[in-house]
Amino acid sequence: MDASDWLQSHQVAVYAAGVALAVGFGVGLPSAAPLFERAITPVLAVLLYVTFLEIPFTRFRAAFTDARFVGTALAMNFLVVPVVVYGLTRLLPQDPVVRVGVFMVLLTPCVDYVIAFTDLAGGDAEQVTATTPALLVVQFLLLPAYLWLFTGGRAAGAISGGPFVDAFLALIAAPLALAWLTQLWADRSDAGRQWGDAMGLLPVPAMGATLLVVIASQIPRVGDSIGEIAAVVPVYVAFLVVMPLLARLAAGLVRMDAGAARALVFASVTRNSLVVLPLALALPPRYALVPAVVVTQTLVELAGMVALTRLVPERLVPGAPEPIAVPGFAGRG
Template identity: 70%
Template sequence: MGTRSWLQRHQVATYAVAVGLAVGVGVGRPERAGFVQRLIEPVLAVLLYVTFLEIPFVRLRRAFTSGRFVAAALGMNFLVVPVVVWTLTRVLPRESVVLVGALMVLLTPCIDYVITFAELAGGDSERIVATTPALMLLQLLLLPAYLWLFMGADVAAVIEAEPFVEAFLTLIALPLALAWVTEAWATRSSRGRSWQAAMGWLPVPMMGATLFVVIASQLPRVQESIGRIVAVVPVYLAFLLVMPVIARLAAGVFGMDAGEGRALVFTSVTRNSLVVLPLALALPAGYELAPAVVVTQTLVELIGMVVLVRAVPAWLIPEPPAGRPNPDESHDG
């Protein structure tokens, strides 16, 4: 328990070290990028497994009944976000390859490490877990529609469903099932309880490992194209600044408590870059720069998340003062 609490208190320093090491490897040993990239999915799957173990499944079952949160999350991601993205991307060059990469990543809500970030910020992460099937299905259906609306039919036609489905099965469904089995094992066996307790100190180190493998593997790709993609960085930064504020306002409108509000912030701001990257890599000739545009968002967002896991609970959505109740939770259903 001591190690676990120490890691939680020093999580930002842990992530800073991971980012520093990743930059060192990405710049100093770019030839290792291919090997490190192959580690992204396994590392992310382990991260999600240990994160799911932090969520009691009785609470997860209850989260599936939260119609208020689901409505807010879907409305933010598929109604509000597209308007914000369209507005922010008006400043980008009309070069389609840069714009398509930015639109692909900004229009798709995260379904994986958002759960970890929400948990680290004291958010109601089981609400996000319960919403992930709808988020995955709707982004799969709506991304081509949004690309058609923003860029035309030729771009929309190149989006395929397979990477989305594969990512959901390997990064959400499998870790969630394993966590459920582990929790059931822990209720019946002292070995299971010992295993679950040992896994309890892994979320922070695994988040650091995720930061490392993503940045170290993708930084060389960004370096090669930095001159052309630098224009998207202000857009990504603006998105990170604007969406938490809008989500905070929406949480107030929906009467959410602190945990739900923080979860809404993170599901509104984090994007599905690790799932979209295979889509960008599979684009036809002429779109070779799109993966670098997606990766740039990954780098900006991951560093931004290190700030938001502290800023959201400390400033944007703090706990209510002692003696002041949270908003009435009877709106769920």
């Protein structure tokens, strides 16, 4: 077994080690939190670069032209998810800061480790990767509108467009362009191929490092506000239960094959906590608890993903979902 295979087969252990180290630093050395916080954006950019590098760009066009998957993924994340999130947040205390944190993280679909977890579950990882630019652009456009709608405008006015543009350029546009250029280089030279092979070892360590810096930067805040933070955990757990079931129903409605259906499940349930965190950190001081609320979702979601990578292929989507007949609707086969 080579190093790449070993890392793939032990990636959950690597992620767990990253989380454990983060907790150790956060509890034992809380003064280091600002250093970890400054490392979030560069480490996350590296993670996204090596993640994009794993998907052949020659297949992007075919994947992105699958209007059925792209349309269903957009509908799940920007029509169904807001309804579910609004309903679940009725269970939270009337603290606007906590609710803003929950809205920010649950209304934004994941664009990074969703690819890895989809692949682990036997889903169509290329389709998910090709859809992530659309998911990212739409969430950046709609998040301020949803915050205004759900909070009565109190939080939306505190969020400027600058951090969203910066996050898009640093975390999506630049890594995506570099990955594309790297693949062109690898097609034309031995040095490029060697570089690509070396980068192929990094996705799992990069995810572990990202979890380390993100969680270690926020553990002190979580510890200082454990009562408020604990209230959001049942909402996050409920989201992990409800959204896979709704995505499974949607996949049957539009008659997806098993790979696409599994991909839709993960695209609908995983959230963009790592990319949203820099935006949460840019909020005014009165929203200082929001980053901790966001990071708590990461911890809950990672535990849920370990379960879902087994439950989805074995129980929820073992094969192509049975078509669901809806009067007046004719899904394409």
